Amino acid sequence: MLEVNKDLVKKFQTEKNTKDFEVIFNYFAPKIKSLLMRSGANGAQAEDIMHDTMINIWEKIHMYNPDKGSFSSWVYTIARNNRIDLLRKKSSQPYTDISEVEIASDNDSSLDIVEQKSISAHVKKAIELLPLKQRKVIELSFVNDLTQEEIAGELNIPIGTVKSRMRLAYQKMKDNLKELQV
């Protein structure tokens, strides 16, 4: 399988051809669908959201700015927003994401800690270094799509403990990322 790297994304942004899009599809489509099914979507819903996400990638590729984060995180936020809009069905209003607002303002703020070099590997390593209890809370939030209150119920702990584990996890993630980037 061909790799989705910075050069391929840049080429796809410039040329927008089906061949590069297929590489992106083959890499991300199974991952998006798998994450959606773990967050409670059934097969048909996961397929619909995955398809919508891939269509958005094609249509919005000009909006992706590598200075603001990795391509994977951009794809993740599109899939997440589609999940919010379609799966919860609590609103007919589309979710106004910060990326849309930033495009409108053209406010180019690059992020020091989020460099593109091997970001996924660094984040993966940083997650692995988290204590088990903190990692569990992060997984329940990001993978299983549970609110803080639902996590508290699932783990039978006070919501204040959920919040403090999330804060600690973030601080440790940030410290680990800094160390890993040296």
Place this chain on the structure above:
Amino acid sequence: MKQHPDLSTLMSYSSGTLSLAFSTLVTSHIETCDYCKEIVQIGNELGASMMENDIENKGKAEDFNEFLDKFNNRNNKSEVKEIEFDLNSEVPASLQRYIGSDLDDIQWSFFAPGIQKSQVKISDKSNCHLTFLKIKPNKKIPEHGHKGGELTLVLKGAFEDENGTYAAGDIADHDTSTHHEPVVRSNEDCICVIATDGPMVFKSMIANMYQSIVRI
């Protein structure tokens, strides 16, 4: 900008598990807050890593040609329209779809002496809404706690409570552990917008009776 949402709120924003009302206020804050933008971006990288390294992903390939057929036959082939916002407005772009770009256009109603209120429904499929308050200088909101979470974003003016001072763009992030008595500390009216997932609980019985009628 000095007052930010709690780190756990920003992480939940990245994971997409905040309610529409809460996430709308967080987006409004981070529009102009690089500090929180960086935290959210790290959260997004975390979510992306979870997606990329999902241990339960069996790696089953998806059919690109089947997707391509659907893609080519989709009804709406128009390119995505970028939303136009008034970037010189004191209303954050994320709130403009609900109240427009001019705070003077908000339709206020009486809430209490010195305090006006406006509720804006932000979803037609649930009871999700935002409450806007316009409070006169030096006016106090009676001491209260919360039965759930509460985010308050200041749009104009400033208020102060036991936890600090909040000016335009700042967010006060309170939960069941917070008891406070906010007071407006600006020379002009303070306009703020509130999202809650539980009612306020006032220390005074009279204020509680009133709250049960007017509800925030």
